[in-house]
Amino acid sequence: MSDILVLAETENNYLHSTAGELIAAGRKLADELGNQVCAVITDDVDESSFKNLIHLGADKVYVISHAELSKGNIDAFVSYLEQICIQINPNVILTSRTYMGRNIGARIAYRLESGVAQDCIDVEIDKNSSRVIATRPVYGGNAVARFTFNQDDPQVIILRVKSFDSNEIDTTRNGSIEKLNISIDNDAIKLKLIETVKEESEGIRLEDAPVIVAGGRGLGGPEPFKQLEELANIFDGAVGASRAVCDAGWMDHAFQIGLTGKQVAPDVYITVGISGASQHMAGCLGSRNIIAINNDADANIFKDASYGVVGDWEKVLPSFTEAVRDLLKS
Amino acid sequence: MSFNIVVCVKQVVDPDTPSAAFNINQDKLSVIPADGIPPVVNGYCENAVEAALKIKDSIPDTTVTVVSIGTNFIMDVIKKPLSMGADKMILVDDPNLESLDPFSTTKILSSVISKISDYDLIICGQHASDWDNAHVPMGISETLNIPCLNSAREIDIKPNEITIKSSIPDGYITLKSSLPALVTVSNEIGEPRYPTLKGIMQASRKTPEKLSFENIDIKISDLSPKMTLVDLALPVSNSKCEILEGEDDADSGKLLALKLRESKII
Numbered sequence: 056m057s058d059i060l061v062l063a064e065t066e067n068n069y070l071h072s073t074a075g076e077l078i079a080a081g082r083k084l085a086d087e088l089g090n091q092v093c094a095v096i097t098d099d100v101d102e103s104s105f106k107n108l109i110h111l112g113a114d115k116v117y118v119i120s121h122a123e124l125s126k127g128n129i130d131a132f133v134s135y136l137e138q139i140c141i142q143i144n145p146n147v148i149l150t151s152r153t154y155m156g157r158n159i160g161a162r163i164a165y166r167l168e169s170g171v172a173q174d175c176i177d178v179e180i181d182k183n184s185s186r187v188i189a190t191r192p193v194y195g196g197n198a199v200a201r202f203t204f205n206q207d208d209p210q211v212i213i214l215r216v217k218s219f220d221s222n223e224i225d226t227t228r229n230g231s232i233e234k235l236n237i238s239i240d241n242d243a244i245k246l247k248l249i250e251t252v253k254e255e256s257e258g259i260r261l262e263d264a265p266v267i268v269a270g271g272r273g274l275g276g277p278e279p280f281k282q283l284e285e286l287a288n289i290f291d292g293a294v295g296a297s298r299a300v301c302d303a304g305w306m307d308h309a310f311q312i313g314l315t316g317k318q319v320a321p322d323v324y325i326t327v328g329i330s331g332a333s334q335h336m337a338g339c340l341g342s343r344n345i346i347a348i349n350n351d352a353d354a355n356i357f358k359d360a361s362y363g364v365v366g367d368w369e370k371v372l373p374s375f376t377e378a379v380r381d382l383l384k385s
Numbered sequence: 386m387s388f389n390i391v392v393c394v395k396q397v398v399d400p401d402t403p404s405a406a407f408n409i410n411q412d413k414l415s416v417i418p419a420d421g422i423p424p425v426v427n428g429y430c431e432n433a434v435e436a437a438l439k440i441k442d443s444i445p446d447t448t449v450t451v452v453s454i455g456t457n458f459i460m461d462v463i464k465k466p467l468s469m470g471a472d473k474m475i476l477v478d479d480p481n482l483e484s485l486d487p488f489s490t491t492k493i494l495s496s497v498i499s500k501i502s503d504y505d506l507i508i509c510g511q512h513a514s515d516w517d518n519a520h521v522p523m524g525i526s527e528t529l530n531i532p533c534l535n536s537a538r539e540i541d542i543k544p545n546e547i548t549i550k551s552s553i554p555d556g557y558i559t560l561k562s563s564l565p566a567l568v569t570v571s572n573e574i575g576e577p578r579y580p581t582l583k584g585i586m587q588a589s590r591k592t593p594e595k596l597s598f599e600n601i602d603i604k605i606s607d608l609s610p611k612m613t614l615v616d617l618a619l620p621v622s623n624s625k626c627e628i629l630e631g632e633d634d635a636d637s638g639k640l641l642a643l644k645l646r647e648s649k650i651i
């Protein structure tokens with residue numbers, strides 16, 4: 056029986072938050088197909104991570120190890136996955152749309168000459184054919200497409216970050232943990248990873264912030280972002296930006312939210328001077344509440360926001376910030 | 386040393402088309418181009434052309450060949466890389482390309498590129514704004530069995546060697562490989578340069594070389610699509626926005642805060 060293979064990424068010795076999302080999506084498919092979810096993980100993590108994968112819903116854990124995997128060398132991951140596929144013949148591979156996952160997912164599909172669906176927000180099994188149907192936004196989110204995979208396996212699915220919720224941890228779940236002995240052709244590792252440099256930003260990470268205040272081109276320049284920061288600080292939140300802002304150099308690209316920036320899903324996402332282009336919304340539609348301040352009543356952002364003000368941010372924002380400060384004090 | 390760069394570009398529906406003007410043909414499962422909004426060269430592909438021209442600026446004997454496959458090319462649009470300063474252009478124009486999946490696109494592009502003489506570097510945009518597949522470049526690197534360096538924000542070429550910097554969520558990584566290689570670029574590589582008057586004049590005298598499937602030994606029957614599009618729809622938004630309106634903008638801001646508190650959002 057072919058299984059479902061999930062590539063669990065790691066971060067600072069522990070599971071990356073996307074691992075649980077992938078397993079949840081994998082479970083959905085496995086429960087319909089009656090097969091197993093197998094998670095692949097590198098060995099450079101705390102031992103508890105292996106069990107955690109099982110508690111999150113995996114049936115088997117395959118542990119792989121190689122110095123280049125630990126460095127995050129994509130070539131090494133593709134070669135390992137290739138060898139694993141030869142051994143266990145999975146019918147589905149799931150990776151996350153992270154820097155690593157989106158590149159590894161695409162490469163492994165082409166190496167094995169099978170299909171890949173990028174940036175999926177949902178997956179299901181076609182009752183007649185038992186093939187996967189992948190739902191993915193296209194045209195920057197202006198349309199939604201559903202694709203089926205033709206005959207070739209593995210069907211590679213690259214899942215949009217935060218499109219699935221991890222399952223609750225279930226410590227009663229059992230599963231096997233197996234160290235895989237695999238040798239790969241070292242010539243297939245063509246990339247050399249020279250260095251990984253952390254560009255520390257102060258304060259909370261965008262992906263973890265409970266409240267994000269995001270600014271757009273409507274702010275007119277870099278200075279107003281100080282005011283957004285002031286508002287964000289009241290909530291211990293973070294500041295984000297649209298691509299127009301980053302391309303103009305008002306904020307660093309690390310602050311960009313959207314299809315080609317970061318994907319966030321805070322409790323509250325407050326936009327100021329952002330039009331709400333579908334490519335921007337692709338990065339924040341998972342937010343629980345979207346709030347908009349924009350002077351154009353017809354702006355797209357009001358289609359996705361739950362509360363908003365149509366007005367000039369220069370007048371709206373200071374009084375909003377002040378009122379928020381007062382309200383949260385009392 | 387002479388240095389040969391191939392840049393892959395794609396003509397796409399203008400991504401700035403307002404969503405209100407965005408429509409779908411349900412029978413053909415395709416997007417109907419909005420009236421009066423011409424297509425454009427995909428943004429990241431323009432970044433790729435810019436990256437190639439930056440290399441050409443620093444390595445004198447560089448040839449930049451632009452390749453595009455598709456159909457219904459509009460010359461004024463697709464020739465933009467030539468006006469920016471690229472040397473040559475090859476177009477594979479075939480009506481079958483409208484409905485081919487990205488795996489077939491990859492096969493055809495790889496086939497064209499392997500026919501073009503000795504390339505040292507292939508540069509692609511990291512993402513096309515129409516189908517958002519973002520995997521054709523990886524497919525080309527796998528098909529041609531060359532190194533694949535992703536989402537460069539800086540490229541440095543040394544004899545027989547490429548080094549790039551690429552943004553990751555909390556910083557960047559530096560990657561290196563031998564040449565020939567394929568590199569994809571992000572918008573961080575730099576704004577595409579504006580065509581100069583001289584560039585536009587030169588481009589107007591250049592005719593893209595047109596290739597058919599026969600010229601590159603491709604038969605439709607050889608292509609085995611991996612995916613089938615079964616449904617295409619406009620997204621549904623189920624959110625209803627409550628607009629807070631006070632006496633003036635400042636008052637509206639205050640009302641918004643009160644409302645969010647009352648609804649226990651903050």
Ligand SMILES: Cc1cc2nc3c(=O)[nH]c(=O)nc-3n(C[C@H](O)[C@H](O)[C@H](O)COP(=O)(O)OP(=O)(O)OC[C@H]3O[C@@H](n4cnc5c(N)ncnc54)[C@H](O)[C@@H]3O)c2cc1C
Pocket residue numbers: 195270271272273274296297298299300311312313314315316317327328329330331332333334335338348349350351354366367368369400428512513514
């Ligand atoms: C392939 C691709 C990927 C992309 N990826 C991303 C991405 O990841 N993230 C992203 O953000 N974009 C992305 N984009 C770009 C996206 O399409 C939009 O161009 C961009 O999001 C627009 O940014 P904006 O809303 O800040 O600017 P604009 O669209 O210019 O909107 C500015 C808004 O400010 C309002 N405004 C002006 N003055 C005031 C004022 N005084 N007070 C209040 N409001 C005011 C205006 O009414 C307007 O609605 C991508 C595009 C493509 C093609």
